[in-house]
Amino acid sequence: MPARHANLLSGSADLDPARSTRRAERHGLFRSLERIYADLPDTVCENCARCCFESPGIFYVEYLHALDLIGRYAERRREDTARRAFGELLFSWVEPERTCIFLQSQRCTIYDRRPLACRLFGLVPAPERERAEAEARLAARQEARRLQQFGIDVPEAVVRRSLTSCDKVTDAAGRAVTVDGEGYAARVARLDAVLLPKQTVIEEFCFRSLPERLAAAAFGAEAVDGMRTQLLRRAQAGASAEELVRLVLRQTRLPRPFLAQRRRAHDG
Numbered sequence: 140m141p142a143r144h145a146n147l148l149s150g151s152a153d154l155d156p157a158r159s160t161r162r163a164e165r166h167g168l169f170r171s172l173e174r175i176y177a178d179l180p181d182t183v184c185e186n187c188a189r190c191c192f193e194s195p196g197i198f199y200v201e202y203l204h205a206l207d208l209i210g211r212y213a214e215r216r217r218e219d220t221a222r223r224a225f226g227e228l229l230f231s232w233v234e235p236e237r238t239c240i241f242l243q244s245q246r247c248t249i250y251d252r253r254p255l256a257c258r259l260f261g262l263v264p265a266p267e268r269e270r271a272e273a274e275a276r277l278a279a280r281q282e283a284r285r286l287q288q289f290g291i292d293v294p295e296a297v298v299r300r301s302l303t304s305c306d307k308v309t310d311a312a313g314r315a316v317t318v319d320g321e322g323y324a325a326r327v328a329r330l331d332a333v334l335l336p337k338q339t340v341i342e343e344f345c346f347r348s349l350p351e352r353l354a355a356a357a358f359g360a361e362a363v364d365g366m367r368t369q370l371l372r373r374a375q376a377g378a379s380a381e382e383l384v385r386l387v388l389r390q391t392r393l394p395r396p397f398l399a400q401r402r403r404a405h406d407g
């Protein structure tokens with residue numbers, strides 16, 4: 140399941156996440172999502188976190204599920220999450236060493252709400268994995284070429300940054316396990332179809348990461364693409380990445396689940 144390589148089209152970015160969350164709750168979509176996750180087999184692995192090398196692509200309902208959790212964080216942690224998200228969005232194309240924004244001290248900080256893409260890692264059969272790998276590389280190559288037209292050099296290590304297989308995932312008895320990843324993805328996509336027009340579900344599927352969805356909701360999808368290109372050029376000309384992220388956040392109105400909970404945290 141490729142994460143970072145899709146263009147940021149409009150679609151779900153035009154929706155108010157707070158309203159979508161209420162709708163998801165009314166329809167029991169978070170409970171349905173958790174049931175889908177629970178249907179996956181129990182597995183063990185070496186927990187090396189190598190597969191957390193970037194923020195994964197998530198479905199819209201998974202984005203809302205994660206936002207709901209982030210909205211409960213204390214203010215400083217929420218701001219840190221936003222900083223990480225925009226840092227990844229802006230600079231993952233030029234910095235090969237970035238990791239998923241939820242990875243801290245080698246641990247997943249949203250483990251119970253980690254998306255399907257993470258849960259399927261190491262579980263999908265080889266042909267499905269190879270197809271995903273080829274698609275991700277092709278899309279990365281195309282995006283690198285597009286960015287090069289704007290004078291941005293994308294290191295080859297970024298284009299090749301992927302890890303689509305891991306043979307360390309087994310059941311408790313040490314046996315390899317495979318599942319129908321596309322079948323699971325189709326089940327989650329059906330939950331998205333309660334919230335989004337059919338065409339949007341098909342176009343977006345799980346091709347956007349949380350940072351991409353967050354930025355698209357804050358700025359509008361097309362503006363994000365332009366902003367990223369402009370800031371990458373400034374970074375390549377020597378501007379500090381940290382300062383650029385701060386600048387973006389000063390101009391950002393984050394989606395309401397962030398802000399509504401912030402008020403509650405203050406009230407409490």
Ligand code: SF4
Binds near residue numbers: 185187306
């Ligand atoms: S699935 Fe594989 S790469 Fe990911 S944490 Fe487990 S052992 Fe490491």
Ligand code: SF4
Binds near residue numbers: 242
């Ligand atoms: S959400 Fe968690 S499990 Fe998934 S890539 Fe990020 S840190 Fe790893």
